[in-house]
Amino acid sequence: xxxxxxxxxxxxxxxxxxxxxxxxxxxxxxxxxxxxxxxxxxxxxxxxxxxxxxxxxxxxxxxxxxxxxxxxxxxxxxxxxxxxxxxxxxxxxxxxxxxxxxxxxxxxxxxxxxxxxxxxxxxxxxxxxxxxxxxxxxxxxxxxxxxxxxxxxxxxxxxxxxxxxxxxxxxxxxxxxxxxxxxxxxxxxxxxxxxxxxxxxxxxxxxxxxxxxxxxxxxxxxxxxxxxxxxxxxxxxxxxxxxxxxxxxxxxxxxxxxxxxxxxxxxxxxxxxxxxxxxxxxxxxxxxxxxxxxxxxxxxxxxxxxxxxxxxxxxxxxxxxxxxxxxxxxxxxxxxxxxxxxxxxx
Amino acid sequence: xxxxxxxxxxxxxxxxxxxxxxxxxxxxxxxxxxxxxxxxxxxxxxxxxxxxxxxxxxxxxxxxxxxxxxxxxxxxxxxxxxxxxxxxxxxxxxxxxxxxxxxxxxxxxxxxxxxxxxxxxxxxxxxxxxxxxxxxxxxxxxxxxxxxxxxxxxxxxxxxxxxxxxxxxxxxxxxxxxxxxxxxxxxxxxxxxxxxxxxxxxxxxxxxxxxxxxxxxxxxxxxxxxxxxxxxxxxxxxxxxxxxxxxxxxxxxxxxxxxxxxxxxxx
Numbered sequence: 001x002x003x004x005x006x007x008x009x010x011x012x013x014x015x016x017x018x019x020x021x022x023x024x025x026x027x028x029x030x031x032x033x034x035x036x037x038x039x040x041x042x043x044x045x046x047x048x049x050x051x052x053x054x055x056x057x058x059x060x061x062x063x064x065x066x067x068x069x070x071x072x073x074x075x076x077x078x079x080x081x082x083x084x085x086x087x088x089x090x091x092x093x094x095x096x097x098x099x100x101x102x103x104x105x106x107x108x109x110x111x112x113x114x115x116x117x118x119x120x121x122x123x124x125x126x127x128x129x130x131x132x133x134x135x136x137x138x139x140x141x142x143x144x145x146x147x148x149x150x151x152x153x154x155x156x157x158x159x160x161x162x163x164x165x166x167x168x169x170x171x172x173x174x175x176x177x178x179x180x181x182x183x184x185x186x187x188x189x190x191x192x193x194x195x196x197x198x199x200x201x202x203x204x205x206x207x208x209x210x211x212x213x214x215x216x217x218x219x220x221x222x223x224x225x226x227x228x229x230x231x232x233x234x235x236x237x238x239x240x241x242x243x244x245x246x247x248x249x250x251x252x253x254x255x256x257x258x259x260x261x262x263x264x265x266x267x268x269x270x271x272x273x274x275x276x277x278x279x280x281x282x283x284x285x286x287x288x289x290x291x292x293x294x295x296x297x298x299x300x301x302x303x304x305x306x307x308x309x310x311x312x313x314x315x316x317x318x319x320x321x322x323x324x325x326x327x328x329x330x331x332x333x334x335x336x337x338x339x340x341x342x343x344x345x346x
Numbered sequence: 347x348x349x350x351x352x353x354x355x356x357x358x359x360x361x362x363x364x365x366x367x368x369x370x371x372x373x374x375x376x377x378x379x380x381x382x383x384x385x386x387x388x389x390x391x392x393x394x395x396x397x398x399x400x401x402x403x404x405x406x407x408x409x410x411x412x413x414x415x416x417x418x419x420x421x422x423x424x425x426x427x428x429x430x431x432x433x434x435x436x437x438x439x440x441x442x443x444x445x446x447x448x449x450x451x452x453x454x455x456x457x458x459x460x461x462x463x464x465x466x467x468x469x470x471x472x473x474x475x476x477x478x479x480x481x482x483x484x485x486x487x488x489x490x491x492x493x494x495x496x497x498x499x500x501x502x503x504x505x506x507x508x509x510x511x512x513x514x515x516x517x518x519x520x521x522x523x524x525x526x527x528x529x530x531x532x533x534x535x536x537x538x539x540x541x542x543x544x545x546x547x548x549x550x551x552x553x554x555x556x557x558x559x560x561x562x563x564x565x566x567x568x569x570x571x572x573x574x575x576x577x578x579x580x581x582x583x584x585x586x587x588x589x590x591x592x593x594x595x596x597x598x599x600x601x602x603x604x605x606x607x608x609x610x611x612x613x
Contacts (some may be wrong), residue, residue, distance in 0.1 A: 019565070020601040023591055024384050027392045038390055046529065097430055221529040223595055230527070289529055290474070292389035298430050299389075303529035 030295035032073040036065065039082055039299065042291045045224035046303050049286050052315050053089055060085050092257055093288045097298040107257060107282040114253035114279040114326045114338060115191040123334050136169060139176050145346050146183040148176060153196030153259040170203035170240065177207070177244065184346045185247035189339070195258025195284060201266060206240035208248070208271035213237055215266050217311050218287070220304040232311050248274045249342040252320055258284035264318040265308045275345065276320040278338045285315035368408040373582055375401045375608030379420060381436065383600030387484045387526055388474065397422030397436060399604050410448050417441050424472065435473040442466035444494050457499045464492040464516065470590065470600065486592060487550065488523035490564060492516050510572040518564040522554045528595045562592045572610065582608045
């Protein structure tokens with residue numbers, strides 16, 4: 001075999017193998033300056049709620065970039081700066097995970113809590129064993145009204161953070177309704193419920209409708225520019241018989257966040273027999289994605305807008321139909337004003 | 347009933363056609379692969395790891411024309427060199443068919459050049475397991491039209507048994523491709539790890555886009571050495587280098603070095 005054929009074949013191989021080096025870009029340095037630059041860029045290109053938040057992200061770069069040097073900035077300082085910058089977004093879905101913990105914006109700060117668990121359980125739920133809020137639904141019958149407290153819309157998982165079943169509410173919810181056919185109506189209390197999987201609210205709404213119903217829209221970022229968004233895509237929820245036609249009151253507060261905020265939105269807008277009372281919900285209308293920073297920290301960002309059926313933002317929270325506040329005086333008297341207001345509606 | 351009759355007819359036709367071919371070969375190989383990739387969906391890291399690969403091929407034809415149907419599967423873990431992420435699973439599945447025709451034998455060297463086309467259905471799936479309940483899946487799912495060139499030569503060993511060496515270059519020219527959206531996790535119903543049970547064929551087809559060489563390409567270089575031991579049996583050693591590059595709104599580049607060993611049966 002002539003040597004030139006070997007040379008041809010070897011040249012072809014070398015050409016292709018060199019592509020690997022050319023196309024796979026090396027991991028950026030994990031020095032603080034590079035971490036900061038990557039962090040800023042990832043938020044700039046992926047965060048989906050800049051318009052709603054009115055945050056000048058460039059100004060935050062200008063203010064903070066000079067504080068960081070490879071030689072003098074230690075991890076704790078860098079972490080603090082990045083967390084402060086994320087805090088300006090005022091978004092509970094945005095956080096930074098580092099080896100020392102996870103930052104989180106407190107969306108309830110400065111708002112009335114509108115919930116006192118001690119008062120609720122001791123004076124209205126007979127201090128039953130569900131005080132620890134184990135399980136997803138705490139039930140009671142108060143003055144012939146069925147009361148359900150949904151403490152979480154989280155998914156059933158294997159205890160190791162891995163989802164086994166995204167929706168677990170439907171069977172439990174149906175069973176409780178079936179067990180109490182003679183009650184005057186239903187109170188669903190989602191105060192303090194910080195969210196979970198939106199499949200759970202969908203499963204509950206399915207009992208209040210009798211035909212496929214447009215419930216929400218998703219509007220994802222589809223490019224790095226601030227204006228790069230895909231079209232808002234509408235999603236229907238299918239009914240699950242039998243339709244529940246009695247009066248329903250939904251109790252909310254500022255700590256009703258994320259999937260619970262979405263639940264308040266669909267319950268307020270869709271069924272005719274539902275009234276939302278309590279406080280404005282906390283928001284959380286951006287669906288999150290995770291990104292790796294060069295030093296291994298994980299950035300969680302809202303990257304898709306979750307809009308209501310009218311394509312309106314729900315990030316700012318959902319106003320109740322009737323605003324009722326639980327004051328400190330009420331709590332001292334052992335009174336849950338919001339629940340009592342709801343009971344009086346039946 | 348109609349379906350069963352049609353399936354039976356197709357089976358009979360294919361069976362008869364296969365019988366008409368002169369040689370059939372079945373091979374089974376397994377081995378390890380080293381892989382590396384960068385995926386803009388997850389940031390700017392380079393992810394590296396190793397996979398266990400399995401390959402099953404069935405070939406038929408004769409010296410001038412040959413066909414090959416192969417199924418390959420690989421799975422493994424990818425290390426994120428510098429991340430708090432728990433782990434990343436890396437899965438590959440590929441069914442491909444190719445038809446090659448010999449067009450030239452190079453003079454003294456006796457290297458046989460065959461060229462042809464192939465069709466491949468592939469899925470490269472990468473799943474990040476997170477700390478909380480949200481896992482993230484990234485993938486290339488597609489159907490590719492390939493152009494292939496094979497160079498092969500047979501030598502005689504000292505024991506007078508042949509050894510076949512072949513080198514195949516496979517380029518994907520056109521693909522119907524589905525990749526994750528720019529903002530992918532929860533809204534990504536199809537193939538999002540939470541939504542796998544909601545995956546429908548219609549949903550996948552709807553999201554497929556025809557992309558050409560500039561937006562997506564795959565190159566595979568197969569080097570294969572067959573040690574023919576008897577008329578019916580032989581041993582096979584393979585080295586496969588493959589590279590995938592996708593440049594949609596997000597960039598993905600992956601390369602794999604596969605080392606496989608196995609055997610083949612002629613019948």
